[in-house]
Amino acid sequence: xxxxxxxxxxxxxxxxxxxxxxxxxxxxxxxxxxxxxxxxxxxxxxxxxxxxxxxxxxxxxxxxxxxxxxxxxxxxxxxxxxxxxxxxxxxxxxxxxxxxxxxxxxxxxxxxxxxxxxxxxxxxxxxxxxxxxxxxxxxxxxxxxxxxxxxxxxxxxxxxxxxxxxxxxxxxxxxxxxxxxxxxxxxxxxxxxxxxxxxxxxxxxxxxxxxxxxxxxxxxxxxxxxxxxxxxxxxxxxxxxxxxxxxxxxxxxxxxxxxxxxxxxxxxxxxxxxxxxxxxxxxxxxxxxxxxxxxxxxxxxxxxxxxxxxxxxxxxxxxxxxxxxxxxxxxxxxxxxxxxxxxxxxxxx
Amino acid sequence: xxxxxxxxxxxxxxxxxxxxxxxxxxxxxxxxxxxxxxxxxxxxxxxxxxxxxxxxxxxxxxxxxxxxxxxxxxxxxxxxxxxxxxxxxxxxxxxxxxxxxxxxxxxxxxxxxxxxxxxxxxxxxxxxxxxxxxxxxxxxxxxxxxxxxxxxxxxxxxxxxxxxxxxxxxxxxxxxxxxxxxxxxxxxxxxxxxxxxxxxxxxxxxxxxxxxxxxxxxxxxxxxxxxxxxxxxxxxxxxxxxxxxxxxxxxxxxxxxxxxxxxxxxxxxxxxxxxxxxxxxxxxxxxxxxxxxxxxxxxxxxxxxxxxxxxxxxxxxxxxxxxxxxxxxxxxxxxxxxxxxxxxxxxxx
Numbered sequence: 138x139x140x141x142x143x144x145x146x147x148x149x150x151x152x153x154x155x156x157x158x159x160x161x162x163x164x165x166x167x168x169x170x171x172x173x174x175x176x177x178x179x180x181x182x183x184x185x186x187x188x189x190x191x192x193x194x195x196x197x198x199x200x201x202x203x204x205x206x207x208x209x210x211x212x213x214x215x216x217x218x219x220x221x222x223x224x225x226x227x228x229x230x231x232x233x234x235x236x237x238x239x240x241x242x243x244x245x246x247x248x249x250x251x252x253x254x255x256x257x258x259x260x261x262x263x264x265x266x267x268x269x270x271x272x273x274x275x276x277x278x279x280x281x282x283x284x285x286x287x288x289x290x291x292x293x294x295x296x297x298x299x300x301x302x303x304x305x306x307x308x309x310x311x312x313x314x315x316x317x318x319x320x321x322x323x324x325x326x327x328x329x330x331x332x333x334x335x336x337x338x339x340x341x342x343x344x345x346x347x348x349x350x351x352x353x354x355x356x357x358x359x360x361x362x363x364x365x366x367x368x369x370x371x372x373x374x375x376x377x378x379x380x381x382x383x384x385x386x387x388x389x390x391x392x393x394x395x396x397x398x399x400x401x402x403x404x405x406x407x408x409x410x411x412x413x414x415x416x417x418x419x420x421x422x423x424x425x426x427x428x429x430x431x432x433x434x435x436x437x438x439x440x441x442x443x444x445x446x447x448x449x450x451x452x453x454x455x456x457x458x459x460x461x462x463x464x465x466x467x468x469x470x471x472x473x474x475x476x477x478x479x480x481x482x483x484x485x486x
Numbered sequence: 487x488x489x490x491x492x493x494x495x496x497x498x499x500x501x502x503x504x505x506x507x508x509x510x511x512x513x514x515x516x517x518x519x520x521x522x523x524x525x526x527x528x529x530x531x532x533x534x535x536x537x538x539x540x541x542x543x544x545x546x547x548x549x550x551x552x553x554x555x556x557x558x559x560x561x562x563x564x565x566x567x568x569x570x571x572x573x574x575x576x577x578x579x580x581x582x583x584x585x586x587x588x589x590x591x592x593x594x595x596x597x598x599x600x601x602x603x604x605x606x607x608x609x610x611x612x613x614x615x616x617x618x619x620x621x622x623x624x625x626x627x628x629x630x631x632x633x634x635x636x637x638x639x640x641x642x643x644x645x646x647x648x649x650x651x652x653x654x655x656x657x658x659x660x661x662x663x664x665x666x667x668x669x670x671x672x673x674x675x676x677x678x679x680x681x682x683x684x685x686x687x688x689x690x691x692x693x694x695x696x697x698x699x700x701x702x703x704x705x706x707x708x709x710x711x712x713x714x715x716x717x718x719x720x721x722x723x724x725x726x727x728x729x730x731x732x733x734x735x736x737x738x739x740x741x742x743x744x745x746x747x748x749x750x751x752x753x754x755x756x757x758x759x760x761x762x763x764x765x766x767x768x769x770x771x772x773x774x775x776x777x778x779x780x781x782x783x784x785x786x787x788x789x790x791x792x793x794x795x796x797x798x799x800x801x802x803x804x805x806x807x808x809x810x811x812x813x814x815x816x817x818x819x820x821x822x823x824x825x826x827x828x829x830x831x832x833x834x835x
Contacts, residue, residue: 411760
């Protein structure tokens with residue numbers, strides 16, 4: 138770790154931009170690394186040297202043209218963004234001292250010029266780094282991924298006594314935390330993943346009671362094997378056919394926390410199969426509730442208290458899949474969409 | 487109305503049975519009227535001469551082979567069933583006096599041989615008929631349709647202050663009640679229907695603020711016109727494309743009460759388009775909750791208190807579409823599935 142006092146401002150900032158809208162699964166040529174001169178700070182701004190940023194599946198949806206106000210689409214040439222942590226190199230903003238660790242939304246670049254604004258979901262914040270609360274954890278277990286898993290199970294999914302919990306994409310950052318939180322709360326937890334290696338990981342490392350590889354076993358057969366009496370809460374990271382299969386085995390009064398739909402992100406809506414068995418929700422009195430972590434922003438301190446304690450006493454593990462350098466970021470992102478990564482995918486600079 | 491004391495037990499009971507599983511929209515030949523000898527009552531049984539029974543869209547799902555424990559499918563030759571009211575002609579069951587009005591589940595036949603069992607959703611019950619609480623209302627406004635609309639809006643949909651409410655199939659029994667209850671609670675209510683005649687009916691008679699004919703105007707255009715600022719609560723009687731269109735205009739935190747999916751009942755699951763935009767539920771933090779009226783059985787008295795009061799002072803109307811005689815029941819049912827009926831479809835015997 139470099140002493141920030143010795144870091145000087147750069148002549149230029151390197152950043153990853155959208156070179157063209159992907160057609161299905163993104164390829165390396167959809168991205169470009171560009172340099173922009175650094176011209177110093179305006180009042181109320183700070184310059185941060187990024188140490189880590191995360192790549193997240195939902196970014197895929199923002200690479201297509203669209204008009205969602207909640208997941209703002211990128212135009213060609215835009216610098217990508219996302220969660221990052223770095224240290225302040227120069228500051229003209231009160232409360233952001235040189236050397237402080239800052240959590241912010243200007244990832245996908247080596248330095249970020251941030252403006253100190255009213256606190257919001259994506260505004261820069263100084264974070265209290267220590268030996269448990271490592272800087273990169275604020276991108277994951279103590280940050281948006283942690284909040285997604287924690288709020289998804291406890292607030293959205295209304296986790297209740299004796300619930301059998303099913304988590305898809307369970308070897309990913311969010312799914313892996315959801316598995317562990319549900320186990321720490323005393324539940325039977327079953328999981329689906331996309332490879333035998335991941336199935337072993339979620340059982341042996343994360344502690345799931347059972348897992349299956351949906352690519353080889355199939356969703357219907359896998360669920361019938363690991364949850365022969367059905368499930369009560371489905372933490373859905375995948376959408377599409379995964380959701381449809383879960384609807385078939387949810388018990389009366391069951392709940393679905395709709396967290397992500399990675400199975401749909403690379404496919405035009407017209408070409409998706411759609412969910413055809415929503416009548417199951419009527420027959421069984423099911424509740425499906427969608428959410429984004431930002432909707433539970435006010436509960437960040439509660440989540441951090443829980444997860445920090447579990448991390449500190451070793452009851453929760455947080456695997457990371459780290460690549461080195463900005464140039465590797467598109468590949469890490471594509472690998473995640475292909476289902477090749479285990480744990481939180483991070484870029485270290 | 488015949489004096490029950492003058493009614494003698496019949497030599498045979500006429501009933502409508504399933505002659506074959508329909509292929510898509512049912513046709514007359516899928517049904518058969520059969521006679522079965524009446525051989526008297528066993529202990530704890532009663533004989534009821536049916537005066538009214540209702541035909542309901544969800545019965546369509548039970549005409550296909552299947553294995554749902556909640557909507558038990560009929561086999562070839564089975565007598566159809568559903569809600570009915572009639573008067574006791576003979577009784578060997580305590581609490582069921584000759585002449586009493588009884589609400590029960592042995593519709594689709596002229597006489598019902600009922601067994602007095604522990605109270606349950608479909609067990610026979612004596613009902614308190616008067617000039618407001620007409621016998622046939624127990625099949626509708628004061629019965630399952632009333633409970634579906636009332637619980638769907640208030641309990642499932644969690645109707646909240648300032649909600650803009652959207653109701654599909656709004657000229658039907660359940661939709662028409664939902665429109666009126668939401669208006670009585672002070673909300674802006676918009677509606678979709680399948681004909682211009684129905685659109686005029688739901689505005690002029692039921693009091694909706696605006697309505698559109700989805701067949702001519704289209705769902706997207708119709709919703710954009712009647713709810714340009716979006717909706718908060720969708721009372722879904724239709725499913726499929728209606729649900730998908732509503733997901734596009736639900737505001738953050740919006741809710742869907744999944745009540746029925748008549749658009750899907752005549753189509754094999756494989757041939758349905760499916761709902762492809764459930765990601766909207768994630769982006770907007772939406773809640774979709776399915777239910778059947780029976781799940782809110784314990785709230786029947788509360789619903790009857792509300793709706794009886796509104797009926798008594800004329801603030802709620804309850805249109806009925808009545809056909810005469812058992813032989814007309816299949817046609818009335820088919821007409822309802824085709825969208826030809828306004829109000830509650832009833833068979834009078």
